[in-house]
Amino acid sequence: MTGPDPPVLRLGPLGFERGAHLLVQHALRGLRPGEELGVAGSDPALSVHLRAWCREHGHRVRTPEPGEHGVREWVVRGRSDLDRWSDAERAGDAGPGRVLARPSPAWGLAARGALVESGGPEGPFDLADRDHVWADVAPALYARAAAEQWDPASAVDWDTPFVLPEEIERAVLQVMTYLVENEQAALVVPARLLARIHPHFREVLQLLAVQAADEARHMEVFTRRALLKGGGMGTSSAGGRQSLGTLLTEADFSLASFLLSVLGEGSFLNLLGFLERHAPDPVTRRITGLARRDEARHVAFGVAHLHHRATLDPAFRARLRSAVERRHDVLVDTAGLNQDVFDSLVVLAAGEWTPRAVARGHDAVVRLQGEMDEGRQRRLVHLGFPPDEAAELSALHTRNFM
Incomplete structure (x- = not known):
């Protein structure tokens, strides 16, 4: 028994320079790591931009077989796109008055309650108690x-x-x-x-x-x-x-x-x-x-x-x-x-x-x-x-x- 066909995202003429990555990212959000998303579209640079974007965000691209529903590329969902924040530290609780005794200097100007990506500069705040x-x-x-x-x-x-x-x-x-x-x-x-x-x-x-x-x-x-x-x-x-x-x-x-x-x-x-x-x-x-x-x-x-x-x-x-x-x-x-x-x-x-x-x-x-x-x-x-x-x-x- 075979499963349902993988979803296909049809972008039409929309290219990455005009926001196509937002639709790709949105479609991938509903998939598990290892599942595939077909991407179709008429923008001439779609394949080049899609492959570059996937490399940056931890996904893999598979070239389709001939006749696969007009799909330009298959994107194999990786872990690092939306999961890259899974290990991020949260800067306390955003609620009013819910403050920590000593917030991390590494949070810098991050909003209270935000997920803080590591590697940013420390803030110059000496009053942190x-x-x-x-x-x-x-x-x-x-x-x-x-x-x-x-x-x-x-x-x-x-x-x-x-x-x-x-x-x-x-x-x-x-x-x-x-x-x-x-x-x-x-x-x-x-x-x-x-x-x-x-x-x-x-x-x-x-x-x-x-x-x-x-x-x-x-x-x-x-x-x-x-x-x-x-x-x-x-x-x-x-x-x-x-x-x-x-x-x-x-x-x-x-x-x-x-x-x-x-x-x-x-x-x-x-x-x-x-x-x-x-x-x-x-x-x-x-x-x-x-x-x-x-x-x-x-x-x-x-x-x-x-x-x-x-x-x-x-x-x-x-x-x-x-x-x-x-x-x-x-x-x-x-x-x-x-x-x-x-x-x-x-x-x-x-x-x-x-x-x-x-x-x-x-x-x-x-x-x-x-x-x-x-x-x-x-x-x-x-x-x-x-x-x-x-x-x-x-x-x-x-x-x-x-």
Whole structure:
């Protein structure tokens, strides 16, 4: 008894230079190794191209006998065409949040969950340990961040009419200058870190990329507000720049997240809330409110990551403490917060030029500093520090807020 006739693929005039290999490959996918596929077609170069393609993909070609259904060639299915991936390593599970503890450097830029052919270059990613970059909340925070993106051109009514006294407008300009300076540092830090993270942790990469985009948008709106009424930018103190510079030199992902997001941006949440409450005009109120919403996500990820790492390794808290002390020692002789910024905050909180109002404004800024301290202590306690140690570390935080 003979079996059914082997299948024949009829290509007509289609040649390999126009995609015939896709049909051959598709037809072979339904055969077992050793089974044959007849290939028929009128393209003059079909036999030459088919034989070359089969050599490359591990199949064998048999010349047909005369009169075999007009078949140009018989292809004997080999193992290496579709089976060449059978021994390939899979780069983990593609599902959200299903990440390996330490993905292979050989995966490079392969998508998580992909079959990775051996022999490719290793990626230049030194942050390849899950516990050094991960937080379980990262996928949800990224989804939230993507949904909450806003366009400065449409989210802010820049044409809202308002007129401020010259001294009040000058105070706004100074505060905006200070905010831009700090947001520039807050952009550089995640931008430098994300280039080092193994792409297997894609949700963290995506989240940090959106965080950098947030900071770029904040720089835009704070600069635009400063220039809105034709004024110039305010002053930039050497101490302030030195304080921010210490954030740029921290190479450890967790420590950089701790100093920037948990302590610095955490304090900035209070500052932006203060500015939203005391804003002398609707544009300033709007942009500080929008920025505060973004910064809350940045702080949430930093706190979640540090909590994850400190829970796994309680001894890691000693490194967090050392990072705070080291930064304090570097900045101990600097002037701290730009006096022009402090005075501008007092002016905005005062709202008018009377002794009573200025005293009220000064008290409000002092309360702001107290709220920043309470917030830092609360986050430090959440990370596992005893309350007295949390208070001590919070007091060592830079006087420049960030």
